Amino acid sequence: MHTMAASFWFLNLTFLLICSFIIAPTVADVGRVNYLHKGSSLSVKHASDVIQSLDGTFSFGFYNLSSTAFTLSIWFTNSADRTIAWSANRDRPVHGTGSKVKLNKDGSMVLTDYDGTVVWQINASSAEVNHAELMDSGNLVVKDRGGNILWQSFDHPTDTLLPNQPITATAKLVSTDLSHTHPSSYYALRFDDQYVLSLVYDGPDISFNYWPNPDHSSWMNYRISYNRSRRAVLDNIGQFVATDNTTFRASDWGLEIKRRLTLDSDGNLRLYSLNKLDRSWYVSWVAFSKPCDIHGLCGWNGICEYSPTPRCSCPRGYIVSDPGDWRKGCKPVFNITCGHGGQRMIFLSNPQTDFWGCDLNYTMSTSLHNCKEMCLESCACVAFVYKTDPNGCFLKSALFNGKAVSGYPGKAYFKVPESFLSRSHKYDSDLYHGHVCDASKKKTLNYETTHNRDGKGTMWYYYYWFLAVFFLVELCFIASGWWFMSTQQSARSEIWAAEEGYRVLTDHFRSFTHKELRRATKNFKEKLGHGRHGSVYKGTLHDSRVVAVKKLNDVKQGEDEFEAEVSVIGKIYHMNLVRVMGVCSEGKHRLLVFEYVENDSLAMSLFGDKGPIQWHQRYKVAAGVAKGLAYLHHGCMDWIIHCDLKPENIFLDLDFEPKISDFGFAKLLQRGQADSSSMSKVRGTRGYMAPEWVSSVPLTEKVDVYSYGVVLLELVMGCRVSELAVDGSEDAESALRQLECTIREKMESDDLTWVDGFVDPRLNGDFVHSEVLLVLEVSAMCLEKEKGQRPSMNHVVQKFLSCE
Ligand SMILES: *[C@@H]1O[C@H](CO)[C@@H](O)[C@H](O)[C@H]1NC(C)=O
Ligand SMILES: *[C@@H]1O[C@H](CO)[C@@H](O)[C@H](O)[C@H]1NC(C)=O
Ligand SMILES: *[C@@H]1O[C@H](CO)[C@@H](O)[C@H](O)[C@H]1NC(C)=O
Numbered sequence: 001m002h003t004m005a006a007s008f009w010f011l012n013l014t015f016l017l018i019c020s021f022i023i024a025p026t027v028a029d030v031g032r033v034n035y036l037h038k039g040s041s042l043s044v045k046h047a048s049d050v051i052q053s054l055d056g057t058f059s060f061g062f063y064n065l066s067s068t069a070f071t072l073s074i075w076f077t078n079s080a081d082r083t084i085a086w087s088a089n090r091d092r093p094v095h096g097t098g099s100k101v102k103l104n105k106d107g108s109m110v111l112t113d114y115d116g117t118v119v120w121q122i123n124a125s126s127a128e129v130n131h132a133e134l135m136d137s138g139n140l141v142v143k144d145r146g147g148n149i150l151w152q153s154f155d156h157p158t159d160t161l162l163p164n165q166p167i168t169a170t171a172k173l174v175s176t177d178l179s180h181t182h183p184s185s186y187y188a189l190r191f192d193d194q195y196v197l198s199l200v201y202d203g204p205d206i207s208f209n210y211w212p213n214p215d216h217s218s219w220m221n222y223r224i225s226y227n228r229s230r231r232a233v234l235d236n237i238g239q240f241v242a243t244d245n246t247t248f249r250a251s252d253w254g255l256e257i258k259r260r261l262t263l264d265s266d267g268n269l270r271l272y273s274l275n276k277l278d279r280s281w282y283v284s285w286v287a288f289s290k291p292c293d294i295h296g297l298c299g300w301n302g303i304c305e306y307s308p309t310p311r312c313s314c315p316r317g318y319i320v321s322d323p324g325d326w327r328k329g330c331k332p333v334f335n336i337t338c339g340h341g342g343q344r345m346i347f348l349s350n351p352q353t354d355f356w357g358c359d360l361n362y363t364m365s366t367s368l369h370n371c372k373e374m375c376l377e378s379c380a381c382v383a384f385v386y387k388t389d390p391n392g393c394f395l396k397s398a399l400f401n402g403k404a405v406s407g408y409p410g411k412a413y414f415k416v417p418e419s420f421l422s423r424s425h426k427y428d429s430d431l432y433h434g435h436v437c438d439a440s441k442k443k444t445l446n447y448e449t450t451h452n453r454d455g456k457g458t459m460w461y462y463y464y465w466f467l468a469v470f471f472l473v474e475l476c477f478i479a480s481g482w483w484f485m486s487t488q489q490s491a492r493s494e495i496w497a498a499e500e501g502y503r504v505l506t507d508h509f510r511s512f513t514h515k516e517l518r519r520a521t522k523n524f525k526e527k528l529g530h531g532r533h534g535s536v537y538k539g540t541l542h543d544s545r546v547v548a549v550k551k552l553n554d555v556k557q558g559e560d561e562f563e564a565e566v567s568v569i570g571k572i573y574h575m576n577l578v579r580v581m582g583v584c585s586e587g588k589h590r591l592l593v594f595e596y597v598e599n600d601s602l603a604m605s606l607f608g609d610k611g612p613i614q615w616h617q618r619y620k621v622a623a624g625v626a627k628g629l630a631y632l633h634h635g636c637m638d639w640i641i642h643c644d645l646k647p648e649n650i651f652l653d654l655d656f657e658p659k660i661s662d663f664g665f666a667k668l669l670q671r672g673q674a675d676s677s678s679m680s681k682v683r684g685t686r687g688y689m690a691p692e693w694v695s696s697v698p699l700t701e702k703v704d705v706y707s708y709g710v711v712l713l714e715l716v717m718g719c720r721v722s723e724l725a726v727d728g729s730e731d732a733e734s735a736l737r738q739l740e741c742t743i744r745e746k747m748e749s750d751d752l753t754w755v756d757g758f759v760d761p762r763l764n765g766d767f768v769h770s771e772v773l774l775v776l777e778v779s780a781m782c783l784e785k786e787k788g789q790r791p792s793m794n795h796v797v798q799k800f801l802s803c804e
């Protein structure tokens with residue numbers, strides 16, 4: 001234990017040393033500095049490491065997306081939400097600790113992540129570089145001794161254009177994806193191949209221009225094509241002019257107002273002006289006042305409609321592909337087969353609906369009946385839009401850019417198999433009123449869906465359909481609503497939120513008063529357990545949800561700071577992580593409210609005397625814990641290292657789905673410290689700690705990978721690995737190393753009987769050989785002494801998935 005303590009001191013000391021080393025060459029915090037000299041750097045660690053334009057409008061430095069994710073950005077110093085105008089690495093944020101940007105002596109400017117990975121760099125040539133400077137315009141320029149510009153951020157816009165910053169043949173705006181699941185987004189403002197300034201939806205499998213009006217030729221849109229100059233600028237008074245004759249002007253045009261032109265993540269282009277009084281932005285011009293005209297919002301097969309705010313829905317027979325991301329659209333629940341022997345197809349209609357593009361054939365002045373026959377004859381036709389006055393029939397090979405707006409003189413007809421209809425019809429009638437149609441009636445009804453809507457049967461039929469669809473839509477709503485609430489980064493809700501200005505979404509996480517929690521736990525009566533950070537009590541909230549309440553010792557942060565920190569953890573939602581539902585920070589009390597997990601911890605189930613858990617349950621635990629950790633490490637914006645993964649911190653629900661608890665603690669405890677990079681306060685548990693704990697290298701997520709490796713071994717062997725060492729004089733780590741070597745050696749051999757000797761004897765041989773082998777193999781990889789050799793948790797999850 002003594003050597004352990006000593007090592008921690010050593011660790012602490014090393015960090016202090018490293019820190020003072022980094023501080024030395026950085027910008028001094030005196031007055032307003034608007035330049036960065038050759039050889040100096042900015043780092044995340046020091047809040048003062050920010051340079052500001054001389055007039056104070058813009059700042060350049062590390063911008064916190066969350067408490068641990070940062071981008072190197074230029075932002076408006078004086079806007080309430082510190083709006084970003086430019087980012088070097090918006091698709092690839094860097095970690096809070098140890099990331100820095102440096103203007104090297106050789107003239108390169110390099111942004112490195114905590115582990116030294118180069119995330120971004122500019123390649124201004126050679127030693128002529130003298131300094132980087134943030135201009136009053138918001139332009140970051142790298143200059144040589146003579147003041148000539150070698151590189152400037154204005155040439156590389158992200159989603160925002162500042163006054164006097166041009167869009168050119170090469171510089172375009174690309175929207176930012178709020179969900180951060182795919183790098184960048186699909187919307188861009190750029191000159192197209194006719195040199196007309198256009199908004200494009202540039203998706204993975206399809207691309208459309210949607211502004212200016214794609215139904216018109218450029219001259220009808222008052223645009224001039226083929227002027228090779230290709231330049232578009234917003235000037236100081238709020239007027240935008242482009243070489244293709246695109247012209248617009250802010251409603252508040254005039255000098256002295258700070259503006260920005262931003263291509264928002266909903267594909268709409270907005271000109272914002274800064275309100276000096278409350279420092280908020282207001283929209284002074286917008287490209288689309290009717291957002292449903294923006295392409296791609298609702299994805300394949302999706303329909304955008306106003307209710308009255310815009311929202312997406314699916315046609316009948318289609319369901320949403322991903323409730324969290326409507327841009328993935330809807331998918332049919334049936335298969336269309338074609339040709340002889342194929343199913344009989346019928347049509348379901350949607351009034352006042354249009355789908356833009358993907359036309360197979362267009363026929364003027366034809367009857368609805370002909371239109372239908374044409375679509376039936378063509379295998380490629382999945383639907384058609386029939387427009388009245390003048391009559392027109394548009395056969396569709398695919399459905400994209402759907403919108404339903406009242407007053408639209410057309411209807412969309414979707415091809416569905418007759419069998420699908422009768423199937424779902426029966427399903428509906430089972431659900432509602434037990435109404436059953438006889439077959440003959442069904443036939444006429446189906447036929448009439450496209451013809452005679454006034455028939456009585458049709459009415460009934462519509463009624464049931466309506467109920468069914470209503471029910472389905474409701475379900476979708478509840479599901480997606482739940483999804484939205486559970487993640488703050490839901491792309492769609494933010495899209496619509498952006499519509500009314502930026503609005504912060506509230507989620508389920510809340511703060512509790514101490515009194516409330518005392519009542520919920522009946523004055524901390526039922527103690528569930530006692531951990532290193534404090535005791536846990538069972539409680540029941542007033543809405544009768546059962547929760548676990550943890551009283552924390554040892555937290556030295558102030559109330560607000562602590563609450564802010566925990567709210568980050570509160571945003572994390574994953575099936576394999578115990579949900580933090582709330583916090584209480586009052587006076588000296590620091591409590592956390594957790595989701596209550598019905599079953600015991602893995603430690604109890606595995607080592608306790610309740611009888612061993614089955615192999616398939618253990619395997620499920622192995623895969624689930626991997627998923628939870630992968631999410632902590634890579635999935636959410638806030639990278640979190642658990643630092644204390646062990647069977648005591650893994651809970652099992654009634655289905656033996658594992659849930660990791662106590663994550664984020666390392667960070668919580670670490671925050672109160674003077675030096676935030678020190679993990680000295682955080683301790684792993686003996687037997688689960690990676691070798692680098694006792695060395696001076698910074699801890700990375702790979703310490704969790706190591707602990708996970710130990711847990712895997714214990715899942716297979718059914719006993720504590722650290723206890724294996726007790727009989728000999730060796731310590732837990734060398735015992736592990738021994739095991740790891742043994743596994744590696746044996747893996748090589750063809751004879752697999754050794755596995756039986758390894759597996760928990762209490763299973764009586766009731767296990768799956770291949771699964772045990774996989775778990776042991778992963779375990780050996782995770783237990784690598786060299787942290788760089790251990791796999792990432794994403795990789796581990798992949799391994800489990802590929803074996804399913
Ligand atoms: C970022 O830092 C600012 C102050 O430095 C703070 O007010 C803000 O809450 C932080 N944002 C996040 C997402 O952590
Ligand atoms: C600098 O050069 C590297 C490799 O040549 C390239 O990947 C990178 O995008 C360049 N950086 C910038 C900002 O142009
Ligand atoms: C340029 O735009 C203006 C107003 O938008 C329009 O009146 C004018 O006719 C356009 N010029 C051409 C050549 O289309």
Ligand SMILES: *[C@@H]1O[C@H](CO)[C@@H](O)[C@H](O)[C@H]1NC(C)=O
Pocket residue numbers: 227228229242243
């Ligand atoms: C292209 O646009 C610029 C700026 O509007 C104008 O000066 C120039 O004459 C145009 N070129 C042609 C060939 O029309």
Ligand SMILES: *[C@@H]1O[C@H](CO)[C@@H](O)[C@H](O)[C@H]1NC(C)=O
Pocket residue numbers: 333334335
């Ligand atoms: C559609 O076809 C695929 C493969 O051909 C099949 O797996 C799926 O179950 C079918 N779906 C329906 C609703 O029949």
Ligand SMILES: *[C@@H]1O[C@H](CO)[C@@H](O)[C@H](O)[C@H]1NC(C)=O
Pocket residue numbers: 360361362363374
């Ligand atoms: C489009 O419709 C016309 C008239 O019905 C027909 O002659 C033509 O072959 C169709 N084209 C395609 C590609 O189906």
